[in-house]
């Protein structure tokens with residue numbers, strides 16, 4: 006279970022995010038970047054954020070802490086921006102928050118070289134979850150206090166949009182040629198040796214258990230949120246064993 010907080014103040018929209026994430030203060034005095042269930046991207050992007058964020062963290066990668074944020078749509082009434090007001094009004098209930106890394110800079114590969122080990126672990130993880138949103142054009146990496154942090158895992162696990170084909174997705178290759186860290190000679194073989202054995206059924210059960218039931222309910226073809234959780238876990242378990250041989254576009258990989 007993620008920690009649950011209650012939104013107390015909407016501070017400002019983060020305009021660079023396509024889904025209009027907002028900076029929100031909560032009843033625990035924390036400041037969070039919140040992604041809203043009412044955004045056009047839909048709740049599956051939030052499920053992906055939780056599954057991938059919690060998995061990455063357990064594999065030793067840095068991801069801002071995730072929380073669920075309860076939103077009373079009345080909070081939006083005073084917002085001058087119509088788009089923000091509409092978004093808050095349609096996002097009543099449980100939304101996703103992540104610790105706001107104050108002062109973090111967007112990643113620039115020219116200013117912040119990464120060693121082959123960290124690059125390899127990041128590329129291997131992105132291949133595992135089929136992350137198409139870590140290119141050098143749009144790295145979704147932040148540098149905070151001298152460390153690299155991973156954000157924005159909404160565009161992963163494409164198979165969640167077509168469950169009947171999900172099992173076959175384990176074999177889907179991953180093209181890393183555009184990856185933000187491709188230039189740092191990512192050691193994906195070393196990463197696979199260290200990380201693949203950690204991706205077990207138990208670990209994936211723990212990670213998928215963190216997704217709130219309300220984002221999993223009423224999925225066509227599934228009677229219970231736990232059935233859907235298992236469907237998220239299965240392709241990841243299968244992929245972990247084989248993905249290092251299916252990464253293309255970087256030296257030393259397949």
Ligand SMILES: Nc1ncnc2c1ncn2[C@@H]1O[C@H](COP(=O)(O)OP(=O)(O)OP(=O)(O)O)[C@@H](O)[C@H]1O
Pocket residue numbers: 019021022023024025026038069103104105106107109111143145147156157159
């Ligand atoms: N935890 C965080 N701490 C500090 N800044 C953040 C954090 N999360 C996101 N941001 C900032 O907000 C921007 C948008 O976040 P994010 O990429 O997650 O949103 P998005 O709507 O999924 O974006 P897009 O789909 O356009 O890539 C980031 O590029 C970054 O500048």
Ligand SMILES: [Mg+2]
Pocket residue numbers: 022023145157
């Ligand atoms: Mg982004």
